[in-house]
Amino acid sequence: MKGTSKVVAVTGASSGIGAATARRLAADGHRLFLGARRTDRLAGLAAEINAAGGTAAFRRLDVTDAADVADFASAAHELHGRLDVLVNNAGVMPLSPLEALRTREWDRMIDVNLRGVLHGIAAALPLMRAQGGGHFVNIASVGAYEVSPTAAVYCATKYAVRAVSEGLRQESAGDVRVTLVSPGVTESELADHIGDPAAREAMRSYRAVALPASAVADAIAYALAQPPEVDVNEIVVRPAASVR
Structure with a gap:
């Protein structure tokens, strides 16, 4: 076993960055x-990890439901006696120009990308404080630093996750560590659910150069591996060939 074993809960773990992590x-x-x-998918992933000698369990989770997230964190804690890390990874990206007025998609991004992170913090922070420490890893995006056409609402949610992460870090100095991981274009299913035709076609071209999800998982592993006195605050990971 490498280093110290921690209990790590991962949201959005059925594919992409979550599964790779x-x-x-x-x-x-x-x-x-x-x-x-x-x-x-969770059952298959957990079986794969356990067959390889690892330890994994799973539970159905809807991050838009605060009570469900609370039960998820509690279940992880009850199973292992503690919860050391929460990776707030679940996210959606149905891009469209604002003039398309796809308001239900706006609401969905706010509910999953932002409220889902807040629900995770609300569920896990009391457990971490009670045990004397913990670590939040919040997955944002390069969209937390820049805005592009069709991505205004998506970027707004990621800017917000960046702000929440920094606020939590400042409020938790010396107690709970906080890491914001912001990937550039990454191989995932995020772009598969873009309903706006023009945005979907533009994203196909934009995603021609993409990181493997394992690269983002490596960044998360790096942050977790640091000693308790080191808090890796922000990591931006882009494809080497990307200019944005």
């Missing part, structure tokens, strides 16, 4: 508790 952290010897809506 689960595999990487399990290989590092951490005990994983996985959450997402697609339990069939």
Whole structure:
């Protein structure tokens, strides 16, 4: 086992960055508790990790439901006696120009990308404080630093996650560590659910050069591996060939 084993809960763990993070952290010897809506995928991932000698359990999770997130964090804590890390990874990206007025998609991004992170903090922070410490890893995006056409609402949610992460870091100095990880274009299912035709086609071109999800998982593993007195605050990871 590498280093000190931690109990790590991951939201949005059924695919993409979440699944890659689960595999990487399990290989590092951490005990994983996985959450997402697609339990069939979670079951397969947990079985894969356990068969490889790791430790993983799972529970269905809807991050837009505060009570469900609270139950998720409590279940991880009850199973292992503590919760050391919460990776707030669940996210959606149905891009469209504002004039398209796809307001339901705006609401969905706010509910998943921002409220989902807040629900995770509300669920896990009391547990971490009670045990004397913990670590939040909040997945944002390069969209937390810049805005592009069709991505105004998406970027707004990611700017907000960046602000919330920094506020939590300042309020938790010396107690709970906070890391914001902001990937550039990454291989995932995020772009598969863009309903606006023009935005969908533009994103296909934009995603021609993409990071493997494992690269983002490696960044998360780096932050978790630091000693308690080191808090890695922000990591931006882009494809080397990307200019944005």
